[in-house]
Amino acid sequence: MIDEASSFVRAVTRALRTVPLDPKGPPAPPGDRFLGHAGVLRDDPIGHFTRWCAEYGDAVTLRVPGEHMVLALHPDAVKHVLQSNAKNYTKQTRGFDKMRLFLGNGLVTSEGDFWKRQRRIAAPAFHRNRIEGFADTMIGATADMLARWATLPADAPATDVARELTTLTMRIASVTLLGKDLSGAADAVGDALQFLTLSTNDRITALFDIPLTVPTPENRRYLQAVKVVDDLLLPLIAERQRTPGAHHDLLAMLLEARDEETGEGMTPQQLRDEAITIFAAGHETTSNALAWTFYLLGRHRDVATRLYDEVDRALGDRAPTLADLPAMPFTKCVIQESMRLYPPAWIIGRRALADDELCGYRVAAGTQVLLSPFATHRHPKFWEDPEAFDPDRFSPERAAGRAAYAYLPFGGGPRVCIGNAFAMMEAQLILAQVSQRFRLELAPGARVEPVRGITLSPGPALPMHMRARGPRGPQPVG
Numbered sequence: 001m002i003d004e005a006s007s008f009v010r011a012v013t014r015a016l017r018t019v020p021l022d023p024k025g026p027p028a029p030p031g032d033r034f035l036g037h038a039g040v041l042r043d044d045p046i047g048h049f050t051r052w053c054a055e056y057g058d059a060v061t062l063r064v065p066g067e068h069m070v071l072a073l074h075p076d077a078v079k080h081v082l083q084s085n086a087k088n089y090t091k092q093t094r095g096f097d098k099m100r101l102f103l104g105n106g107l108v109t110s111e112g113d114f115w116k117r118q119r120r121i122a123a124p125a126f127h128r129n130r131i132e133g134f135a136d137t138m139i140g141a142t143a144d145m146l147a148r149w150a151t152l153p154a155d156a157p158a159t160d161v162a163r164e165l166t167t168l169t170m171r172i173a174s175v176t177l178l179g180k181d182l183s184g185a186a187d188a189v190g191d192a193l194q195f196l197t198l199s200t201n202d203r204i205t206a207l208f209d210i211p212l213t214v215p216t217p218e219n220r221r222y223l224q225a226v227k228v229v230d231d232l233l234l235p236l237i238a239e240r241q242r243t244p245g246a247h248h249d250l251l252a253m254l255l256e257a258r259d260e261e262t263g264e265g266m267t268p269q270q271l272r273d274e275a276i277t278i279f280a281a282g283h284e285t286t287s288n289a290l291a292w293t294f295y296l297l298g299r300h301r302d303v304a305t306r307l308y309d310e311v312d313r314a315l316g317d318r319a320p321t322l323a324d325l326p327a328m329p330f331t332k333c334v335i336q337e338s339m340r341l342y343p344p345a346w347i348i349g350r351r352a353l354a355d356d357e358l359c360g361y362r363v364a365a366g367t368q369v370l371l372s373p374f375a376t377h378r379h380p381k382f383w384e385d386p387e388a389f390d391p392d393r394f395s396p397e398r399a400a401g402r403a404a405y406a407y408l409p410f411g412g413g414p415r416v417c418i419g420n421a422f423a424m425m426e427a428q429l430i431l432a433q434v435s436q437r438f439r440l441e442l443a444p445g446a447r448v449e450p451v452r453g454i455t456l457s458p459g460p461a462l463p464m465h466m467r468a469r470g471p472r473g474p475q476p477v478g
């Protein structure tokens, strides 16, 4: 808490300083005379980043009071930051500082040797062979959601599909992680986690936020929410450590995990931080990827029709299994293309430790470097007709030879998303299962815009009508 208060004082002092531009740094687009690009960052970063990507191509300097800031746009610059010179780029940024308040020192927020060890210990739990065991949970939870949709009358008002998907992915995340369903509306832990995510986002985007040591109503609610989560997790971890046994969830895998080099396992605090990190990192990202996919399919009937043909050919009337995924390559392309246009992780931040160079421009030590998957995924040098929704871009023929870091929905380099195989398996199974039964139609007049939180969601809601597909209508699932 003392650290947090002093970093607050440092932030205020820094914000009052004007930072001179580096003549050897990337060009700075025009901005406000006094506030530079601070207004852009608050009001419309993705629109401006995308325009600057088309106009400047490599990297730009952002003028923000109190910060040296560079936005790296070219895939080579992205690769340099995330992979080739990753050791020069830390997660000591405001965004990660705020996440640390409730995630603690888990895989997303930790650094250095500690992170390396945790990643080494956790990696086997995310190996394809281990996570395949979770497919049945994903399929069963989706079948329950579809059975509920099937009871809706044909003239029912539009449903907020984004909300439905959040509940679904929260259920899948909590069952696969802890063996418990926390998605129920009445579930205090689910509520607490949702509040912590929203509040953390507010703290990141606010010009200043009040340190947690000050007992404002918001801060008290925040600390209470952390307590609700810890009161569930810590006794659960203690009990599992006392009586290890017949559990097949991610927590069991983390409890069993041992460092290959030292033979050590994780402490209860580390297990708590990793569990809450995996939950937070895993469910909102996947639900947003799916929500955007249904939005895009609702707007592109031709693509939806091809998807239905593939799913019908591969599955007929039966529920999917994991073994069906290879027979549905277009389903995967649809998700990949949806994450190109609307990457849930729309911004990635780092801070340079030492002076460096990006695309020939100097980046001074201490500079905050932002990566914008949203803008780089629309880089006109790498993507033809970048605004078009065209899943065939991800067919093997068209993807061959594309610069690796032109597409980075899961980040890259040593800090690449550890859950990416889990997320792709979940998204493909859910998309196939929903598409088999329903065509989702955007409610007439619905205005859907990207809403920037920690992840990018369609908002303010995603009202859609679920139409039973084809002459068969909704079929019993399972």
Ligand code: HEM
Pocket: 107, 108, 119, 277, 278, 281, 282, 283, 285, 286, 289, 343, 344, 345, 348, 349, 408, 409, 410, 411, 412, 414, 415, 416, 417, 418, 419, 420, 422, 423
């Ligand atoms: C569509 C879904 C997902 C997207 C778009 C996504 C995206 C990302 C991105 C971009 C990063 C890198 C962040 C950075 O470099 O600063 C990341 C890291 C991470 N993700 Fe995901 N993620 C998804 C699903 C998941 C799932 C399902 C899990 C767990 C079950 C997960 C767990 C993590 C963890 C633990 C990290 C930190 C890895 C490390 O630094 O070692 N993610 N994710």
